[in-house]
Amino acid sequence: MDRIDIPKKAIYRLSIYHRCLQRLVENEQQTVSSTALAKAAGVKPAQLRKDLAYFGQFGTRGLGYPVETLATMIRDVLGREKLQPVVLIGAGNLGSALLRYQGFQKEGFEVVAAFDVDPEGVRARGINVPVFSEKELETRIAQEQVRLAILCVPVNIAQSLANRLVGAGVQGILNFSPVMLDVPAEVVVNNVDLALELEHLSFFVR
Amino acid sequence: MDRIDIPKKAIYRLSIYHRCLQRLVENEQQTVSSTALAKAAGVKPAQLRKDLAYFGQFGTRGLGYPVETLATMIRDVLGREKLQPVVLIGAGNLGSALLRYQGFQKEGFEVVAAFDVDPEGVRARGINVPVFSEKELETRIAQEQVRLAILCVPVNIAQSLANRLVGAGVQGILNFSPVMLDVPAEVVVNNVDLALELEHLSFFVR
DNA sequence: AAGTGTGAAAAGTTTCACAGCG
DNA sequence: CGCTGTGAAACTTTTCACACTT
Numbered sequence: 001m002d003r004i005d006i007p008k009k010a011i012y013r014l015s016i017y018h019r020c021l022q023r024l025v026e027n028e029q030q031t032v033s034s035t036a037l038a039k040a041a042g043v044k045p046a047q048l049r050k051d052l053a054y055f056g057q058f059g060t061r062g063l064g065y066p067v068e069t070l071a072t073m074i075r076d077v078l079g080r081e082k083l084q085p086v087v088l089i090g091a092g093n094l095g096s097a098l099l100r101y102q103g104f105q106k107e108g109f110e111v112v113a114a115f116d117v118d119p120e121g122v123r124a125r126g127i128n129v130p131v132f133s134e135k136e137l138e139t140r141i142a143q144e145q146v147r148l149a150i151l152c153v154p155v156n157i158a159q160s161l162a163n164r165l166v167g168a169g170v171q172g173i174l175n176f177s178p179v180m181l182d183v184p185a186e187v188v189v190n191n192v193d194l195a196l197e198l199e200h201l202s203f204f205v206r
Numbered sequence: 207m208d209r210i211d212i213p214k215k216a217i218y219r220l221s222i223y224h225r226c227l228q229r230l231v232e233n234e235q236q237t238v239s240s241t242a243l244a245k246a247a248g249v250k251p252a253q254l255r256k257d258l259a260y261f262g263q264f265g266t267r268g269l270g271y272p273v274e275t276l277a278t279m280i281r282d283v284l285g286r287e288k289l290q291p292v293v294l295i296g297a298g299n300l301g302s303a304l305l306r307y308q309g310f311q312k313e314g315f316e317v318v319a320a321f322d323v324d325p326e327g328v329r330a331r332g333i334n335v336p337v338f339s340e341k342e343l344e345t346r347i348a349q350e351q352v353r354l355a356i357l358c359v360p361v362n363i364a365q366s367l368a369n370r371l372v373g374a375g376v377q378g379i380l381n382f383s384p385v386m387l388d389v390p391a392e393v394v395v396n397n398v399d400l401a402l403e404l405e406h407l408s409f410f411v412r
Numbered sequence: 413a414a415g416t417g418t419g420a421a422a423a424g425t426t427t428c429a430c431a432g433c434g
Numbered sequence: 435c436g437c438t439g440t441g442a443a444a445c446t447t448t449t450c451a452c453a454c455t456t
Contacts, residue, residue: 014409016402097300190406202285
């Protein structure tokens with residue numbers, strides 16, 4: 001597979017480009033130049049062109065890129081042609097906010113189930129997603145063939161739940177616990193550490 | 207300033223190291239080797255040593271690093287000796303979850319005020335942080351000399367609020383809106399795009 | 413004229429491997 | 435002997451500049 005020499009960061013940017021393209025589609029724009037799209041995405045034009053070129057030739061010289069076609073190709077590359085099922089573990093503060101968050105649905109993900117130690121308590125909070133006891137985690141994930149999980153549990157139990165997720169067949173974990181998960185090489189973990197992002201700002205702000 | 211040739215990513219990792227060190231302090235460990243700390247932080251030992259070496263010599267050969275001293279030096283470098291005041295703009299779903307989130311406080315940040323178009327509605331939800339109308343944004347930020355802001359507003363108004371924040375003296379923005387903010391060069395923006403992180407996983411999961 | 417595609421140079425980052433200290 | 439500190443090598447990513455197409 002020639003994915004090997006594609007910069008990992010280019011994949012990230014692809015998502016950003018896709019967002020910007022969606023907005024252009026809404027505005028019924030037909031084509032867009034690398035300069036314009038790059039500006040919207042916050043990158044340099046040359047980088048945008050190079051990123052796209054990893055996947056083929058989509059632009060027309062002198063004209064730019066066809067908005068629709070480009071959006072479609074990015075969806076293909078990112079494996080997002082169809083709705084992806086996701087589960088969420090730990091519906092505490094952050095977890096239940098994410099369950100109410102519309103951004104995932106909008107981008108083509110469906111949170112099909114949430115798990116918590118206290119499913120009753122979570123259901124009471126007006127969450128639309130079905131909430132189950134964490135005991136049912138393995139069976140339900142296997143049943144629905146879910147590959148992606150969002151992990152929002154306290155630090156001390158994060159690793160053990162990650163192990164169970166992997167055992168159940170999950171291949172990608174979006175981890176909100178501030179701890180580095182130890183998982184097999186074929187499983188991808190993406191860490192989102194909110195406090196850390198704030199800390200990072202501190203360094204640059206005087 | 208010799209910060210110039212310190213890899214930006216090293217700064218990120220410093221925060222991670224700090225987290226791990228905090229845990230060691232709790233366990234009353236006196237020293238730690240680069241191998242052990244690197245493992246906890248999810249990096250290679252050589253990288254850890256190199257990262258620390260940018261800021262001085264802290265280790266003892268044959269022994270390792272003094273846990274306490276190292277934690278203190280990282281706090282110094284990151285500018286986190288004392289509590290940093292932060293404001294939060296937009297207390298919707300995500301915003302109010304963040305207001306309840308304990309992680310920021312734990313890492314030395316204090317959310318001193320939140321702003322929303324409907325402060326009454328937000329207050330009703332059992333938030334401890336004082337909530338004000340967004341009209342008061344400029345005056346209160348100036349008053350409390352706040353430098354950091356967490357922005358959780360809808361895409362369409364994110365840029366205009368960013369402008370107001372910058373005008374009020376904010377120098378760092380943790381931006382949760384899926385849009386690239388256009389700010390003066392001296393202002394730092396750190397984007398956290400939740401849907402994008404999930405999308406990113408999609409690519410690697412078959 | 414406008415704007416893509418791309419090799420080659422530059423910049424940035426990680427890893428290696430080992431000298432040197434306690 | 436164990437473990438840090440570090441120069442040099444290897445690798446990755448970004449930027450440049452321009453040939454080339456419509």
